[in-house]
Amino acid sequence: MIDLRLLREDPDRFRASQRLRGESTEVVDELLRADEARRSATQRSEAIRAEQKSLSKQVPKASADERPTLLARTKELAAEVKETEAATKAADEALRQAHLAVPNLVQDGVPPGGEDDFVVLREVGDVPVIDNPKDHLEIGEALRAIDTERGAKVSGSRFYFLTGVGALLQLGLLQMAIAQAVEHGFTPSITPSLVKPESMEGTGFLGAHASEIYRLEADDLYLVGTSEVPLAAYHSNEIIDLEGGPERFAGWSSCYRREAGSYGKDVRGILRVHQFDKVEMFSFCRPEEAADEHLRLLAMEEEMLAKVEIPYRVIDVAGGDLGSSASRKFDCEAWVPSQGRYREVTSTSNCTTFQARRLNIRYRDADGKPQTAATLNGTLATTRWLIPILENHQQPDGSVRVPKALQPYVGGRDILEPPSNHPAAAQRSTKG
RNA sequence: GGAGGGCUCGCCUAGUGGCCGAUGGCGCCGGUCUUGAAAACCGGUAAGGGGAAACUCUUCGUGGGUUCGAAUCCCACGCCCUCCGCCA
Secondary structure: OOOHHHHOOOOHHHHHHHHHHHOOOOOHHHHHHHHHHHHHHHHHHHHHHHHHHHHHHHHOOOOOOEEHHHHHHHHHHHHHHHHHHHHHHHHHHHHHHHHOOOOOOOOOOOOOOOOOOOEEEEEEOOOOOOOOOOOHHHHHHHHHOEEEHHHHHHHHOOOOOOOOOHHHHHHHHHHHHHHOOOOOOOEEEEEEOOOOOHHHOOOOOOOHHHHHHHOEEOOOEEEOOOOHHHHHOOOOOEOOOOOOOOOEEEEEEEEEOOOOOOOOOOOOOOOOEEEEEEEEEEEEOOHHHHHHHHHHHHHHHHHHHHHOOOOOEEEEHHHHHHHOOOOOEEEEEEEEOOOOOEEEEEEEEOOOOHHHHHHHEEEOOOOOEEEEEEEEEEEEEHHHHHHHHHHOOOOOOOOOEHHHHHHHHHHHOEOOOOOOHHHHHHHHHHOO
C-alpha cells in the first residue's frame, strides 16, 4: 500500500511512476477520489456521532420532565448514526480496494519499459569454453544426483528427487548460504511453510499471482512460495526496535509454486519446478536506510555467486517487470552453458514501506513516533543454483568440479562422480 | 476429535451498563537528589483517522445485535493456552 499523505501532496509523482511501469494512471485518480469520498463521509458521521454522545451523557442527569424530549431526540440521532456509519464503512471499503490497486512508487533511476528493457549493470567472471556442454539434467542423471522420472512417477511433472551427491550439493550450498548470512549478522531462521490467509495477503501474494499459490482448502492455509512470506509477516502488527540498525533474517524453507500457465516453458530438469529449497534474506529497516540495504543484499548475493565460481551478470529490472510491492529490483543471472545464456538465480527487491504498511510493521523514530518500516528481500541460494554449478564445472569425463569454498560443505569432496556401484546394490551388500 | 480457560495500552494487569479511553505495575522519557551512576521521590507515556486550529471520531480478539448510551449484556466466528484421545 502506498502512502496516502504522499499521494495527496504529489499525485503527479504517482502518475509518472505508473507510466514508468507501463500501467494505467486511472488507478491513481480512482484512489484520490475514493480518499476524498471517504473523508467527507467520515466527517459527516463523526459530527452526528459527537452530538449523540454528548446528548447521551445528559440523559442520566436530566429531570423527569426533560427526559422524554431528550430521549426522543437521541433516538432520532441513533438512527442517523447507524445510517451515516454504514455510509462511512462503505466508503472505507471502497478506499481499501482502490488503495490495494495502486502498486508501489518506482524508485528514481529504474529503467522504463518491460521485461526485456532491463539494464545490465555488470558482467562478472569469464564464460567457460566447453565443447558440446551437457545440460544439468544429463549431468545430474549420470551422477545419479537428479531424478525427474521418479519425481514425475511419484508426484507428477515438475517434481524431482535429489539423491546422493545431488542431495549433498543442495544441502551444502544452502548450508554455505546460512553460514555466510550468520557471518554478516543475519539471524538464521527456519520458517513455517504453511501460512494463514492474512499472512499471504499481507505480503501481497494474493493479488495478481494468486493462481501461483497452493491452497489447502480443508484448513484454509497456503503453502508459501518463498520464506519472504513468513519472514515479512513475522513482525506484522508490531512496533519493532530499529535503533541499532536494520533487523536481518536468513530464512530457510521449502518453496511451493503451482507454475500455472507456464506449461511448455522450461520443462526440462529443475529450472522451473513445483517445489524447491531456498535461503532467503529479509531486512526490516528505516525507510532512509532502504536503498543502502538493497545494495547490501545484492552484495551478499554476489558474494555467494563468487564462492560457487559462476559467471553472472547483474541487471536492473525495468519498471514494467517489477512486482507491485517493489520500488526497485536487481536480479543476478548465472551463465548456463547448455543454453548459451544467462538465467535468473537471485532477485532482490526494495519494497520500501509498501509491504510494511499493509502488514502494519512500524518502528519508533527519533521523536518516539511510530513510523512505517521498510522491508527488503533477496535470494541467497536456491535449488536452481545446482544448474549453473553442475554445468559450468562439468568435466569432459562426466564428473563435476566442486568450487573450493563449497568443498567443506559437501563432505570435503573436490569432485562429484557417479557412485561406483548402484545404490540398491550397495544396500544389499551392507545388509549382508 | 472431546472438554475447559483466555484474548484490555510496548509487556503484565484492574475493570460486570453512563463518573471508562479505560486501573495499577514493569519498561521508557523528563525532573529532583548525586562528582557520576544506582536507589528513592515527582511528572509524563496507546495507536489510528479527520481538522489550519480549537477540537473531534474510532479502536478493550473479529463481526452482528440489544440500548438514548456497551470493555461490561446477547449471538456468531477467529485465535491462543491447558487437559484427554490419536499420532510422525
